[in-house]
Amino acid sequence: MPDFDVVLVNVDKTFDGDVRAVIDFNAEIEHGEFVAMLGPSGCGKTTTLRMIGGLEEVTEGKIYIAGQDVTDLAPSQRDTSMMFQSFALFPHRTVHQNVEFSLKVKGIERGERDRQVGEMLQMVSLDELADRYPRDLSGGQQQRVALARALISKPTVLLLDEPLGALDYSLRQQMMVELKKIQRELGITFIMVTHSQQEAMSMADKVIVMSDAIIQQTGTSREIYEAPRTRFVADFIGNNNVFEGTIQSRSGSIVFVESDDGHLFYVRAHHDDNRAVEIGRRAHFSVRADLVHAGVHAGMANQVEGSYVATEFLGSLETDVFEVGGGVLVHVEQHRSASDRSYEMGDRETICWPAEAAVLLLD
Ligand SMILES: Nc1ncnc2c1ncn2[C@@H]1O[C@H](COP(=O)(O)OP(=O)(O)OP(=O)(O)O)[C@@H](O)[C@H]1O
Ligand SMILES: [Mg+2]
Structure with a gap:
């Protein structure tokens, strides 16, 4: 599978009590692509993202990351990092310490940690706020700390669950541009979940529209806008x-x-x-x-x-x-x-x- 970072083949998820959260999900995501999973509440977006990250077992089907079958691997054995729907920063750690955390866990030495954290904070325009605590940051700044924290491990694939959900309108507009710019600069594959068609259409190279556990259409923003395939997508x-x-x-x-x-x-x-x-x-x-x-x-x-x-x-x-x-x-x-x-x-x-x-x- 040349150049596909993430491949899902006939993936199904059924929760206890016969809740069919995801049905026959197929996708091929190229290296460096920005993909948006778009759909209304409860359609299976988070579940799909968690299965890619290994936080949820698949009931049926296969998942490949960078050509390797990861279906049965633990999250730590996959080259993915996840930014959760409701992220929580460590309140008693500074911006720098929040971002540094996973490097410390990995046992990387101080000088190298400082260098990598400095670089990442610059990337998300937070270098001047490195010593602040989360409570002294705006919503958008906190969001960027969470982003930096997820990116610091340089994953092959970053999974983002409603990353702009908590932001008000103007901040969201601004963060949409910044997120796209950061993704381009790093060349990392982004898979983002959103229920906002504006976010999906303006940021993503490829949009996967879902409803009721199934994929309705996969295509570029233009394809989906100009040629909706199903009644659900058109509406x-x-x-x-x-x-x-x-x-x-x-x-x-x-x-x-x-x-x-x-x-x-x-x-x-x-x-x-x-x-x-x-x-x-x-x-x-x-x-x-x-x-x-x-x-x-x-x-x-x-x-x-x-x-x-x-x-x-x-x-x-x-x-x-x-x-x-x-x-x-x-x-x-x-x-x-x-x-x-x-x-x-x-x-x-x-x-x-x-x-x-x-x-x-x-x-
Ligand atoms: N642990 C679980 N046990 C049982 N059912 C679950 C579980 N997690 C999710 N579900 C169900 O699976 C379906 C899909 O949930 P999911 O969280 O993937 O939706 P979503 O598209 O992310 O929605 P939202 O936009 O509201 O976050 C829902 O019907 C939900 O109730
Ligand atoms: Mg969700």
Whole structure:
């Protein structure tokens, strides 16, 4: 297995009492990759991370780290380090002593310890705070101490469980950039668990979307954003309009889906799964809100009539919401300029999008 740092093959975890926490998890993670496991609470993220780190036994399947089968090895025999969901610093030790701890346990001598800790504190921009105690640090600074402590052993793989979970919005934005920068500089493989799609999409090279113990989709942020594979992913990633209908016909990679009120839509079938495109099958498809237009536009293969319901604001972006047939709400996201039409409740408008904007979903 060339260059894969972490490989999981058909990994299952069932807890006592028949709780199936992880089902048939497969992943190949390359050296130096930043991977995010993304999904709602309880979907099995922490359990998967703990199995990689050896803190939880697998019920079924194999785990390889740097080409070695580690399935039955203890945590200390794996080249991983973990930053826990709720990390605890030693309160009576300084920043320097907190970071130094694992080097001391390993019996590394003082001069070498000081050198390595100094370097690491510089890396996370804490060198000036080396003598402070945790209680005298901000939340973000404490987070960086925990990060430095996990990184000091120079693991092949760092496992991070919601590393930014406890931080407020602006600190989180700042730490996202720093974490990514540190990962790049060290070239260490990071596997990070998060339930925030923004964190996953902005930091990770590869995103694994999970729900209910299974992987829904693995891909780059762009792939997941532009071509969600399942209905769950389309809903969870946000910014997607999901429609339902019956598959009428197929022409190459384009499928024609008829909605219950008789509209025919062009939909891109990007799956090799032929089951998903059977004629007569009920199907969902999604269209990103930023690819939908209000008003009549030339060259748009898909068109429906709707009535205006509301407008949602987010900075310079505005999302107009229209109700189309069958009570479906369609979000139309656009950058507003002063000359654009403004709507009154109930106004009729044409909503359209190009053929390739719609993606067929698996349920
Ligand atoms: N030791 C355990 N014994 C029994 N069930 C467990 C145990 N640990 C976790 N579970 C169950 O396994 C499932 C997955 O839990 P896990 O902690 O992996 O979720 P998570 O995705 O990390 O959620 P969160 O985002 O809330 O941290 C949950 O249903 C949970 O209740
Ligand atoms: Mg968790």
